[in-house]
Amino acid sequence: MIPPEILKKIRQIEIRTNRLVTETLGGQYHSVFKGQGMNFDEVREYQPGDEVRAIDWNVTARMNHPFIKKFVEERELTVMLLVDASGSGRFGSAGPSKRELAAEIGSVLAFSAIRNNDKVGLALFTRHVEKFIPPRKGRRHVLRVIREILFYSPQEAGTDLAGALDFLNRVITRRAIVVVLSDFLENAPRWSRRHTAAERPWLTALRQARRRHDVVCVQITDPHEFTLPAIGRVVLQDAETGEQAVVDTSDEHWRAVWQQQRRQQQAALEQTFRLARTDALQVRTDQPYEAALGRFFATREKRRRHG
Numbered sequence: 001m002i003p004p005e006i007l008k009k010i011r012q013i014e015i016r017t018n019r020l021v022t023e024t025l026g027g028q029y030h031s032v033f034k035g036q037g038m039n040f041d042e043v044r045e046y047q048p049g050d051e052v053r054a055i056d057w058n059v060t061a062r063m064n065h066p067f068i069k070k071f072v073e074e075r076e077l078t079v080m081l082l083v084d085a086s087g088s089g090r091f092g093s094a095g096p097s098k099r100e101l102a103a104e105i106g107s108v109l110a111f112s113a114i115r116n117n118d119k120v121g122l123a124l125f126t127r128h129v130e131k132f133i134p135p136r137k138g139r140r141h142v143l144r145v146i147r148e149i150l151f152y153s154p155q156e157a158g159t160d161l162a163g164a165l166d167f168l169n170r171v172i173t174r175r176a177i178v179v180v181l182s183d184f185l186e187n188a189p190r191w192s193r194r195h196t197a198a199e200r201p202w203l204t205a206l207r208q209a210r211r212r213h214d215v216v217c218v219q220i221t222d223p224h225e226f227t228l229p230a231i232g233r234v235v236l237q238d239a240e241t242g243e244q245a246v247v248d249t250s251d252e253h254w255r256a257v258w259q260q261q262r263r264q265q266q267a268a269l270e271q272t273f274r275l276a277r278t279d280a281l282q283v284r285t286d287q288p289y290e291a292a293l294g295r296f297f298a299t300r301e302k303r304r305r306h307g
Helices: 004-032 057-063 100-114 139-149 163-170 203-212 251-274 289-306
Strands: 035-046 067-074 078-084 119-127 127-136 177-182 214-221 233-237 244-248 278-282
Touching: 004 100, 004 139, 004 289, 035 139, 057 067, 078 100, 078 127, 078 139, 100 119, 100 177, 100 214, 100 289, 119 139, 119 163, 127 139, 139 233, 163 177, 163 203, 177 203, 203 214, 203 251, 251 278, 278 289
Parallel strands: 078 119, 078 177, 177 214, 214 278
Antiparallel strands: 035 067, 119 127, 233 244
């Protein structure tokens, strides 16, 4: 039996995200994600302006005037949500936690998918994939996906994105839309990470996934991961490793060094996405995500029309 407070939380997310899907994002989803191919629909008489290459020469020869083959897009897709359930997802300084925001964005994509008769699946990962829900259709299935993102209790706190991507490549054999929802913070103290793009251990796995699937990386961030308020001496603890450090946030030089390191880390992450030729967007816990998703869909749709 699901506790009433959990049902209430899931229902609130369903109402909010369904409104977004109905008003704007559902139509954009349909436009920007391609089907698996084109299926033959019917033969009809040629009309001026039709594509000459679509002429069915066999029927044309029998009927003594041109007919063309009409095709429709095979719309049924599989959407896989690959969600980071590591310890850093519990953080949220300005409203929802990063994991709660992941659930909302996952909900928008999932309801958009089932509205278009697509399947939705889920993989929750830490140092390994802890929960896998095979792709299915239907509202009840989507509500289960949302519940797991919000309330699943992970066994570990760390992150292995490469392992999660490798798992996905093994279990999802047909081409799918793979949405990675993560902060992309790796297992090392937050105040000392200096990986370059080429050194990121999951770059190869991301490239392999990109060759097989349509991959979109959604980076979920919190403002206090980039800037710290001047509140004196505090103890910072890494949510995934447990490592601690005492820092003086009133030290202006220290805060400047912190911010510079975070900018370098973000630049390296964005370079990783470029090297993997993977679409990516960033959303923040202190800002509405609708605008970021809308801009992403609009950019992708424009590229598709001109590509």
